[in-house]
Amino acid sequence: MDSPFILRWGIMGTGNIAKTFTKDLLLSQKWQSDRTISHVVTAVASSSSMEKTRHFVNELRLSSACTNYDSYKFMVADPKVDVVYVATPHSHHFQHVMLALESGKHVLCEKPLTVNAYQARTLCEEARKRNLFLMEAMWTRFLPITSDVLEKIRRGQIGEVLRVVVDTSFGDDVEKTWGTQHRMLNRDLAGGALLDLGIYSLTWIFLCLYHALPESLRQAPSGIAAQMTLNHLTGADEASSILLTFPTSAPNDVPEWKSQAVALTNLRVSTDPDGKNSAGPAIRIQGTKGEIQLDGPSFRPERYRVISRCDGAEGQDIESVKVVDYPVPSEAKGMYWEADEVGRCLRDGKIQSQSLPWEEIIAVLEVMDEARRQGGLIYPEAIENASYSSY
């Protein structure tokens, strides 16, 4: 066997998501992920304190070859780092990705890539100019279950997909769980349900009604209608609902048909109130010949069902439901698949992943921009602009 392609990671930020991702990186070889790629963490940085970095490195038992930083600026300059994983708050993604790109590093940045589409376009231009890899860490797209479902749509197994309904909702006692300063509700940190959770609902909608199509047929939604419930204390959205009309359907055997979609997110009521999936699927992909449903959470589904359409009495004896399981090992979150994709792209000299092209990242952000505009969710100018030096 050829020796694997070694990818050297610099971790920017030491919060929960950074921990989860890094754990998964280390598990990549253990599980069924891509054995042609090998991940090494060569640097970790907290922006504020070496103490935080050391704690992170010790907790995850990273090797002594890993350099600790208390500055992002110095970490991104480390020649032992190939790719920077940005795990800072949404509000800071633009600045931090730009910092990494300007130091000549490839970047994987937590979702959403930026606060708005304009910032994302600016970053993609910069990455193209510098010939550097850039991707949003929308890990859900790289789960094996996701590819399998997409393949079924493309093959027309449920006919023409004409509606997709996705819900990504936590039933929190908002004030008690998050308070007003946490990034979940703090507008200064680009807080709110849409950017944090709703993006998964939109991701599934784009996967089914945009990404499932050949590139030449992919079209952004022709209609976007959104309503938001803004938290009465912070003004961030605690509930967002978005209706979308796509000018296409997938697999597009009937070119004149359109599709509709509903993207839901809510902090106060839950997709899954009893934590056992009793309430039903989080994702319904509805086609003319049947339906694919995925149990939630939408960001990491582990089971799907294909429900075939049965018309009339003669269909009654046919088993109409097929269940397929894709368990993720319980010690992992399931982020190593996206990390492997980064490795493959870098190995093959690609600056964007075909599973999540820049155009699509931007298209999803454009929907969120419009939803926020209609819903009245405004962030401070300092985090909306694309002025690198301003922050």
Add this chain to the structure above:
Amino acid sequence: MDSPFILRWGIMGTGNIAKTFTKDLLLSQKWQSDRTISHVVTAVASSSSMEKTRHFVNELRLSSACTNYDSYKFMVADPKVDVVYVATPHSHHFQHVMLALESGKHVLCEKPLTVNAYQARTLCEEARKRNLFLMEAMWTRFLPITSDVLEKIRRGQIGEVLRVVVDTSFGDDVEKTWGTQHRMLNRDLAGGALLDLGIYSLTWIFLCLYHALPESLRQAPSGIAAQMTLNHLTGADEASSILLTFPTSAPNDVPEWKSQAVALTNLRVSTDPDGKNSAGPAIRIQGTKGEIQLDGPSFRPERYRVISRCDGAEGQDIESVKVVDYPVPSEAKGMYWEADEVGRCLRDGKIQSQSLPWEEIIAVLEVMDEARRQGGLIYPEAIENASYSSY
């Protein structure tokens, strides 16, 4: 026992819905419906042919005391008729209800009461002026399961209801099943998914987020956003999705909270593709303490589930799902409950039902008006106006 209140019905129209309703009228005494009311069909009218009327009367084995008409005008003048049941196409409801009211008859009219809110207001004013009973035949509101669910919401069993999602969709091969002339898709007959099926989705939303509240707290939606897919041959909607924000939540223990709702309807993809409810509930009523779900079809649910919120590991052993069945006898559709309500109202001298007040009928129609405006569904002026003599 006192002798029952006898209600003498004139049936206007001899199509499928008239047959279904009349059968249920005759079954009323047999099943668990209100035994203080007795229904008699004293007249049946087709507008075009005595043949159709005779066929109807024979097929349903109506008594010989029933008079046959080939004219609505003469039927509504029949002194043996107390209340007229209008079962003609939506497009003609305004004219036919007005005809009955002008003859001094009480009216139960198939849903939607009229094509738009303006026509409905005009009819309600006429009924009030003449002191005549008028109600839309939204039979779903009078099912025992519906009262039970509403009572649970009012008692706060699932906490504050913050989102309601309802889908009423048939997966038809539209062109083959309906063609372009059928009222389902014919704009001249006020065709389209919204007025025919979507009204049930809206009904459940209004039940939960409007009707469940005390009258003084009921408020029409503060936000309405709709998207429609118009049939490329007729221009009637084959798919409609509506987002609603209500300025209240129910039972309204937290007055500053708002609720959101999603009303869906679709002719090409189905709520229930295999006809076994495998795809999950048609109605999700989501509260802060749990959820009530109803299996479809939304117009006649026969089962609901209460899913209680379980947080954390200690909840895992608690049975979180409670199932309640309300089977409707298979020979009936379940419309006798609404017929009994008409009887009780007339017996008690009421001109509107508190279970479906005029204000609420109009509020639902106003949502449909706005949805059609946003979705670009326009009906011919002749069926939109409220000029009685014009038709």
